[in-house]
Amino acid sequence: MTAAQVGTGQLPLVQMTGVTKHFPIQRGVMRRTVGHVRAVDGVDMTIPSGSSMGLVGESGSGKSTLGRLMLRLIEPTSGTIMFEDSDVTRLKARSLRRIRRHMQMVFQDPYSSMDPRSSVGDSVAEPLRTQLGLRGRELDERVADLFRLVRLSPTYRGRYPNEFSGGQLQRIAVARALATNPKLVVCDEPVSSLDVSTKAEVINLLADLQDELGIAYLFIAHDLGVVRHVSDRIGVMYLGRLVEEGDAEAVYSSPKHPYTQALLSAIPVPDPVVQRSRTRIVLEGDLPSPANPPSGCHFHTRCPYVMDVCRAVDPPLAVTSDGTRVFCHLIPPTGAEVLVPPAP
Template identity: 55%
Template sequence: MTEQSTTSAVDLGKPRGEVLLSARGLQKHFPIKAGFLRRTVGAVQAVDGLDFDVYKGETLSLVGESGCGKSTTGRLLTRLLEPTGGTVELEGRDISHLSQNELRPMRRDMQMVFQDPFGSLNPRHTVGTIVGAPWRIQGVNPEGGVKKAVQDLLALVGLNPEHYNRYPHEFSGGQRQRIGIARTLALRPKLIVADEPVSALDVSIQAQVVNLLEDLQEELDLTYVMIAHDLSVVRHVSDRVAVMYLGKIVELGERDAVYERPMHPYTVALMSAVPIPDPARRDKRERILLTGDVPSPINPPSGCRFRTRCWKAQEVCATTEPPLAELAPGHRAACHFPENVPAA
């Protein structure tokens, strides 16, 4: 059985409910061009073969170091980027290579919250114009008119409806992110990809926005793919966690299983860095410091991509890429020498 068929069978084998989004063999390679004729001389392998499902009503978080491919994956899922290879299916329909005209009606079902709450808002437009844009683009006339619908959305995300005619620069960072969330909710999407939604905000505001996202999920029956590097935030909001390293998913499982019993050495190192408020527990934990830098995605290592920084690496790690295999119920890891594997 091939690696891809193994991971697909594992992902589909655990009964979790209805699959909303499915990625199989998902790839995105950015060509590198050089010379007078701009010939392609290589490629940045930003995302290189992802297999996972997103179930209705859950929050799946993608975590990993900067440059691991998290944000590129989010843009592939919402078709802001077209995949180099593999497929993305939304409710069973392949959207991987649809044209923009074909995608337009499907934009109602999938939206994105961006990291920079100011850069994603047009400074020349009022809040009313920004939040009402999805209805105009889709040719939808909401009940009661656009102005009333926008004001209802502003109230829903905790903003003053009377600020309809204000401009983005008149709001704080947290308020701008709420405006972006309101715009995302206009068409009542089924899937929201949130790309580092709180990382640009003050710590005092982050919890408010995270709690808002959780409340909206429960009230509107939303499904989230959360992209983040703050492992404390991820633990608070996630149902499942996928750990990425250099364009690959190296571990995928239920939140508590990944945090308490990490199997991949990279995940073990990540979890050892999560702050613990209890001094007694903190002193007992061993902190794992990874040596070296993340290899270049232009020329990734053979076999296991983490082997150049892994303290458990052996010869097989350089010659054979480990499959993302199920090592415990609902818990998968791509490692030849995993940790915390339950006894058979």
């Protein structure tokens, strides 16, 4: 059963199967490969068209790598990535360039993702020139439309990135990503470098644009609060693997995997009454190195409910009654009720 069937019932836009990325670790003068960092380790994920998938995890979980793999900005070690009916991993350079018109990206830091030597209007025009071959007046009008779309005055087209605040520039980066009217936009931590008040303007904009244009998002963030606000579904990654994936409200209000529970309880709620009445699950230790992940379930070294089977066997997929896919030995694959105590 795929997530698309479990979820909204729409056709899958992106279907990733067994996607793996191992980065070689090279040492010495001869650049000998002495090991591999398993950044992404066999991930299956489906994004239905027009829906948004939030992807959370801590640094080193492989979430950004997964986003770049989805767009084939880096080459996967193995696995297939179907975008509609073409396998992105097998496309030749020319067809890959052509398909990029339908899949775009918004990066974390707008100041480094916009060329400081080009005017912002020129940066927004780049996909229009490259992908749609627009020139002259037509190009200019379209750039102006895109500035209006992200609620900025088109008169700012000739300005340079350093003249904008982080929030404004990120809105321009969104305009660039939407220029070719893509079906999928991968947003890699789009608000984590912004201040609280400007963060809100970008989140609102992304949410509005999805309503207006029906784009699918892969929304990568470490902040579950932000992800829940913009996502239909949420995936949780730990050490290169997807450990839980399901409807956003289900994952947020009744997390199944012990890691998701710990992650949620670790985020302080900005309300002293609520926050001080919660019992926090404090995980022991640090994230193990992805170059040498623990055997069996990657989470077993820090899991409060660890059993012998967890150390030896990779946990199987279980689908719970609310449609959440979980990889945990505590949850029987039959889909019976959750055995783990629910998060506070």
